[in-house]
Amino acid sequence: MMFVGVECTFSANGTISVKRVQLGGVWQVVEQGRQWVDGNGRHILIMFAAGQAQELVLSSDTLTWQLKSGKSTQTVV
Numbered sequence: 001m002m003f004v005g006v007e008c009t010f011s012a013n014g015t016i017s018v019k020r021v022q023l024g025g026v027w028q029v030v031e032q033g034r035q036w037v038d039g040n041g042r043h044i045l046i047m048f049a050a051g052q053a054q055e056l057v058l059s060s061d062t063l064t065w066q067l068k069s070g071k072s073t074q075t076v077v
Helices: none
Strands: 002-010 015-021 028-036 041-048 053-058 065-068
Touching: 002 053, 015 041, 015 053, 028 053
Parallel strands: none
Antiparallel strands: 002 015, 002 065, 015 028, 028 041, 041 053, 053 065
16 A cells, blocks of 8 residues: 545545545545445545546554555445
């Protein structure tokens, strides 16, 4: 996983809305999909303008964002 900067808002009910992600010093606007919480933190599915889907993870211990490499392990039913 790679550490990234994230511009987001937190709603009153605890959900997060991601606006932009900083990769290599460049801010990129993203679209957002589902989010869920597990033992590793809060996971958010995002899509970059080029159509690349990725998974962001906010660590509840360190409050740092990481971009998970590879495909999401979340099963959609």
